[in-house]
Amino acid sequence: MSTSQRFDRGHTDDLMSFLAASPSPYHAAASAAQRLEKAGFRQVAETDVWDGTSGGKYVLRGGAIVAWYVPEGAAPHTPFRIVGAHTDSPNLRVKPLPDTGAHGWRQVAVEIYGGPLMNSWLDRDLGLAGRLTLRDGSTRLVNVDRPLLRVPQLAIHLDRSVSAEGLKLDKQRHLQPVWGLGDDVRDGDLIAFLEQEAGLPTGEVAGWDLMVHSVEPPAYLGRDRELLAGPRMDNLLSVHAGTAALAAVAGGGGGLPCIPVLAAFDHEENGSQSDTGADGPLLGGVLERSVFARGGSYEDRARAFAGTVCLSSDTGHAVHPNYAERHDPTHHPRAGGGPLLKVNVNNRYATDGSGRAVFAAACEKAGVPFQSFVSNNSMPCGTTIGPITAARHGIRTVDIGVAILSMHSARELCAADDPFLLANALVAFLES
Known part of the structure; x- marks a missing residue:
């Protein structure tokens, strides 16, 4: 697909399907692989x-995927063009001893993952999904995508101060979901239930990585359906756009001057330090092996990395109409205004002036507008895989994304057209 054949609202429709099919990083990586x-x-x-043959290949490791396309005739020192993203989102994750309860309620013990807006998980119908590890070491994905759990909020009659003083949640005491009635809390009950759901024999599961998710599907919102509401847009919106862009470039035919790559990591929300995180060896190992498989030397590897550019794509903050004072007074990125170029001089984002030129050129080629994001000086911004990628691999990296509201909520909000504008810009970048 060339940039003259652009993604449209059908891309956003497909994003909604991707979000619904990806309630965990493991499902997200598998969904990207299927596409x-x-x-x-x-x-x-x-x-x-x-081997060093041309064509599209990918490595799937847990909740991470690295995919690349080698054009015909690519030299060992051919540089890479990388779209980086992450598959994980802040949520509630099941503890090693999950069965608990009190006062006639059966509950599931959960731990807080990342930095969720905890109030957004209250009084919401929740499913349960993730990865089961079996006794033989193999894994099985599981997804109970129906109302199974709920974190009930305290009635206002028992907390009259909540409206005036705000909701105050204790992470340990107030966020354990209920999933049944009874005083007989039996060890192993939740896992036995999941074995049954997955069609496994009793006692087959030896380990698990499980998390809750909202079962409310993504939906268009507003009079003109110009908004998109859904879960895990931070950062499955970017994973989906990167997957679509890589598939489009690989299927477009013709010569490519670089090797396009998608790197979607796990564990960004808690620091990226894992074997599937951006601060681990996964990306570097895959890129190096690709060079060596094509007969390259260490010198070829160094030349390839020196010419490589990465777009670290993650969601950013649209100006909130009810809290405009929290944003920088001269930078007001709007939903529907196209992707963000994210800048922070203290290197919380990796963008510099040369990186801005790369992204501006891609957007110009794609006919896509873009906006600049910088945080209010009084409010330190978050960070991304961008600075980690730049520092670990010596790769020029640019931080970009789509403007959203309600970041880290169980349900986030963006303009319905921004996802396909991002995907079009990514196609232009990968083709360049």
Whole structure:
């Protein structure tokens, strides 16, 4: 697909399907892999010897995926063009001993993952999803996508101060969801239930990585359906756009001057320090092996990395109409205004002037407007995989994203057209 054949609102429709099918990082990576398989990509095992043939390939590791397309005739020193993103979102995750309860309520013990807006998980119908590890070491994805759990809020009659003083939640005491009635809390009950849901024999599950999710599906919102509400847009919106862009570029035919790559990592929300996180060796190992599989030397690897550029794509803050004073007074990115170029001189984002030129050129080629984001000086901003990628691999990196509201909520909000504007810009970047 060339940038003259652009994504449209159908891309946003497909994003909604992707969000619904990806309640955990493991599901998100698997969903991206399925889309790439349809585009002709094939999975390669990290334990196998890799060949240097052209075409699309990907590595799937837990909740992370790295995919790349080698054009015909690519030299070992051909640089990469990388779209980086992350598959995880802040939520509530099941503890090692999940079965608990009190006062006639059966509950599930959960731990806080990342920095969620905790109030957004209250009084919401929740499902349960993630990865089960079996006794033989294999894994099985599980998704109970129906109302199963609920974190009930305290009635206002028992907390008369909540309206005046605000809601105050204790992470340990107030966020344990209920899922049944009874005083007989049996150890192993939740896992036995999930074994049944997954069609597994009793006692087959030896480990688990489970998390709750809202079962309310993504939806268009507003009089003119110009808004999109849904879960995990931070940052599955970028994972989906990067997957679509890579598949489009790989299927477009013609020569490419660089090797396009998608790197979607896990664990960004808690620091990226894992074997599937951006601060781990996954991306560097895949890129190096690609160089060496094409007959390259360490010198070729150094040349390839020196010419490589990464767009770290993550959501950013649209100006909130009810809290405009929290934003920088001269930078007011709007929903529907196109993707953000995210800047922070203290290197919370990796963008510099040369990176801005790269992104501006891609947006110009795609015919996509873009906006600049910088935080209010009185409010330190968050960070992304961008600075980590730049520092770990010596790769020029630019931080971008889509403007949203309610970041880190169980349900976030963006302009319905911004996802496909981002995807169009990513296609132009990967083709350049």
